[in-house]
Amino acid sequence: MxxxxxxxxxxxxxxxxxxxxxxxxxxxxxxxxxxxxxxxxxxxxxxxxxxxxxxxxxxxxxxxxxxxxxxxxxxxxxxxxxxxxxxxxxxxxxxxxxxxxxxxxxxxxxxxxxxxxxxxxxxxxxxxxxxxxDQVEWGVKIYVEATAPPTPESVPSADISPGRAYLSARRRQRGDREAVHRAAQEAAERVGNVARAYATDRAAHRPQQGALVGDAGENVFNDAFLVPRGRGEAFRTEAARAGQGLAGIRVEVTGPWAPYSFAMPVNDTDGPDDTDGRDDSVRGVGP
Incomplete structure (x- = not known):
C-alpha cells in the first residue's frame, strides 16, 4: 500500500x-x-x-x-x-x-x-x-589533541638543510602522535576498569568524525555504558578521571540518558527495511 x-x-x-x-x-x-x-x-x-x-x-x-x-x-x-x-x-x-x-x-x-x-x-x-x-545510559568519549603540521622553521639549525629539518620535525611529530595514542589506549583501559565496577552492559560505537567532532580533536573512543541509576554519579566521577596524568588526551563523560544504545531495535520483519519497497517503516539513522 x-x-x-x-x-x-x-x-x-x-x-x-x-x-x-x-x-x-x-x-x-x-x-x-x-x-x-x-x-x-x-x-x-x-x-x-x-x-x-x-x-x-x-x-x-x-x-x-x-x-x-x-x-x-x-x-x-x-x-x-x-x-x-x-x-x-x-x-x-x-x-x-x-x-x-x-x-x-x-x-x-x-x-x-x-x-x-x-x-x-x-x-x-x-x-x-x-x-x-532503573538503568540509564552514560557516554564516554576520548579525544586526542590535534597536532600542528611540521615546518622546517620548527627546528632551527644552521647545520642541517631545510629538507632535513622538515624530516626531523616529521619524525618527532610521528613519535608524539604515537605517544598520545598510547595514552588514549591507557585511558580506554581505565574506563574499562570503571565499567567493570559499575556498569551492567557496554556498547561500542564508531568514533565520530567531521562536523560531529568540530574542533574537539580526534575522537578515538566512543562507547556507551548501561549503569544502574543509583551508581550513575559514581560512574561519572570515576570515568572522568581516566585521563588524569595522560598528556594530549581529553575524556568526556555525558549523561545520564535514556538507554538509546541498549533498546532492542524493531525487527525488520515487523516492518520493511530500506530496500524491500514496502511502506510500513522507514529506518533512519542509528542510535
Missing amino acids: TTSTSEPVTYAYAVARAHPDLPQSLTGLTGVAGAPVHLIAEGGKEHGDADIVLVVSPVPAADFREEGLRRHLEDLDWLEAVARAHHAIVEEVAARAPALPLRLATVYRDDSSARDMLRSAVRLFAERLDHLA
Whole structure:
C-alpha cells in the first residue's frame, strides 16, 4: 500500500510502560516537525502486557518516506532539528516511565500500522523494559589533541638543510602522535576498569568524525555504558578521571540518558527495511 505524500505518516519515538502521568506530560508538547505527541496503546492482555504504549507524532510523508528522508540525511541542519526534537520527547517520556528509545526516523505508514508492530512485539518490548528498569545510559568519549603540521622553521639549525629539518620535525611529530595514542589506549583501559565496577552492559560505537567532532580533536573512543541509576554519579566521577596524568588526551563523560544504545531495535520483519519497497517503516539513522 502506498501512502500519499500529502498524508501524514506516524513517527515513533519510544516504547514505554504506561504511567498515569504520561498522557498529561505530553499534552501541549510538540515533537518532530512541530507535531503534537500522542500515545498508541495495544492491550496485549493475552501476554499480560497491557501497559505497553508507543509514543508517536503525525509527520509529513514527503519528508519521512524513503526518497524525502534520503534527501534530508544530507542536510545536517535538518538532521540536528529532528534529533533534538526526538531526544526531547524521549527524555520527557523516560522521566516519567521506563522507556525504550527507537532509532531516529522510525516511521510507520499510519497509527494502525504502528499498532500492529506494537502488538507483534509486545512481549519482546516488555522483556526489554524489565531488563532496563532503573538503568540509564552514560557516554564516554576520548579525544586526542590535534597536532600542528611540521615546518622546517620548527627546528632551527644552521647545520642541517631545510629538507632535513622538515624530516626531523616529521619524525618527532610521528613519535608524539604515537605517544598520545598510547595514552588514549591507557585511558580506554581505565574506563574499562570503571565499567567493570559499575556498569551492567557496554556498547561500542564508531568514533565520530567531521562536523560531529568540530574542533574537539580526534575522537578515538566512543562507547556507551548501561549503569544502574543509583551508581550513575559514581560512574561519572570515576570515568572522568581516566585521563588524569595522560598528556594530549581529553575524556568526556555525558549523561545520564535514556538507554538509546541498549533498546532492542524493531525487527525488520515487523516492518520493511530500506530496500524491500514496502511502506510500513522507514529506518533512519542509528542510535
